[in-house]
Amino acid sequence: MPQDHFKDFWRDFRDQLVDHNRVANVVEEFCDLARQHTPKWVLVVPLIHLLKGESEPFQPVPPAFNPQSKGSHFQTDSGARSLSRVMTDHAYLADIDQRLVRSWMPLLHLDDLMDFLAYMQVELLDILHCMQINMKAVNHSVYMALKDLSSHLNTKESNRNQSFDDRYGECCLKTAVRLLGSVCRCIKEPGRCDVPLQFLELVCWISKIYSQIDSETRKRTQQESFEETLYIITEWRTKSFNKKLLNARNRLEFSSPNEIN
Numbered sequence: 001m002p003q004d005h006f007k008d009f010w011r012d013f014r015d016q017l018v019d020h021n022r023v024a025n026v027v028e029e030f031c032d033l034a035r036q037h038t039p040k041w042v043l044v045v046p047l048i049h050l051l052k053g054e055s056e057p058f059q060p061v062p063p064a065f066n067p068q069s070k071g072s073h074f075q076t077d078s079g080a081r082s083l084s085r086v087m088t089d090h091a092y093l094a095d096i097d098q099r100l101v102r103s104w105m106p107l108l109h110l111d112d113l114m115d116f117l118a119y120m121q122v123e124l125l126d127i128l129h130c131m132q133i134n135m136k137a138v139n140h141s142v143y144m145a146l147k148d149l150s151s152h153l154n155t156k157e158s159n160r161n162q163s164f165d166d167r168y169g170e171c172c173l174k175t176a177v178r179l180l181g182s183v184c185r186c187i188k189e190p191g192r193c194d195v196p197l198q199f200l201e202l203v204c205w206i207s208k209i210y211s212q213i214d215s216e217t218r219k220r221t222q223q224e225s226f227e228e229t230l231y232i233i234t235e236w237r238t239k240s241f242n243k244k245l246l247n248a249r250n251r252l253e254f255s256s257p258n259e260i261n
Contacts, residue, residue, distance in 0.1 A: 146199075
């Protein structure tokens with residue numbers, strides 16, 4: 001359906017409803033029941049957003065530093081792989097409801113996210129939020145997923161041709177630093193130090209891109225982020241490489257070959 005036709009359809013549909021929030025709450029309760037029986041319940045999520053006024057058809061959604069406080073309506077699903085297929089098969093819904101990926105992505109496991117990104121156009125900030133929300137215990141599959149995701153984002157951001165606007169850059173940098181902190185708290189093994197360092201590189205890329213903006217907000221955000229990043233990395237390095245460099249014989253002794261790097 002063309003955009004203009006859908007907008008007319010949605011306006012006519014919405015105007016016939018007396019209490020939009022009440023209808024949205026009923027739809028949300030329906031989703032809670034339906035998710036026990038079919039992964040296709042995620043296709044109804046845009047209706048909740050539109051009814052609550054959290055998005056408008058085909059309109060961009062303002063960036064937010066902590067959108068989880070407003071709530072994605074649902075939490076990680078045990079059938080994430082099936083959900084991912086349903087989502088990617090209906091990717092066009094994310095054009096209609098541009099808040100949708102913020103509710104869909106937290107339902108996925110981190111090791112499903114790269115496949116999701118191959119089919120969906122997702123902004124950097126939403127990817128950072130998703131990883132932050134889902135950062136918990138890091139097993140081997142999650143470690144590999146984080147490695148792939150950070151490498152993908154570093155490559156993408158290193159080739160970005162235009163700067164962020166002030167608000168978007170602020171949210172991206174703050175979220176990236178918070179994510180770096182979560183990664184460093186979860187990954188302390190010296191043999192896995194490549195992933196925290198890749199997320200540190202991502203923070204640096206975002207800060208470099210954001211530095212093209214000339215504003216007091218940018219200057220303040222960069223200074224605060226630099227100080228927080230320095231603290232995070234210092235703490236992580238101390239806990240990950242905790243042996244003295246000089247042993248009892250005054251010879252160099254590294255905790256791990258990676259410490260040399």
